[in-house]
Amino acid sequence: MNVLFRLQAFFSPPLGHYASFFFAYLFETIFMLIFATVVFVAMIYIFRKYMARLQLRIGPNRVGKFGTLQLIADSLKLIGKESILPKLRDDMAYKIAPPIIVFIGLISAFA
Numbered sequence: 001m002n003v004l005f006r007l008q009a010f011f012s013p014p015l016g017h018y019a020s021f022f023f024a025y026l027f028e029t030i031f032m033l034i035f036a037t038v039v040f041v042a043m044i045y046i047f048r049k050y051m052a053r054l055q056l057r058i059g060p061n062r063v064g065k066f067g068t069l070q071l072i073a074d075s076l077k078l079i080g081k082e083s084i085l086p087k088l089r090d091d092m093a094y095k096i097a098p099p100i101i102v103f104i105g106l107i108s109a110f111a
Contacts, residue, residue: 004028044071 007024015023045060045068052059060067085094 041071 004024007027008020011020011023048067048070049059060070063069063073
């Protein structure tokens with residue numbers, strides 16, 4: 001909380017009490033999201049290199065220096081994939097099942 005109060009004290013003179021707390025929380029949240037994203041990407045890269053070494057192969061090395069942009073390339077490839085759906089499908093089930101599964105997973109994780 002010390003960082004939050006320091007940010008609030010920094011924003012307090014021009015903004016006021018409540019607005020300074022809002023911006024302090026906003027800055028702290030943005031910083032934590034960026035930090036978590038960078039750590040997540042680094043862990044994926046390290047895991048891929050580790051698994052490649054266990055399997056006696058090179059690992060991600062096609063995109064970027066030392067394969068550092070491989071995660072972005074894989075993400076773009078996944079976004080560009082064609083969705084294959086059966087012809088006689090129930091549209092409602094196909095559209096509502098993924099959000100329900102994600103919701104149940106989030107509820108069970110925080111319960």
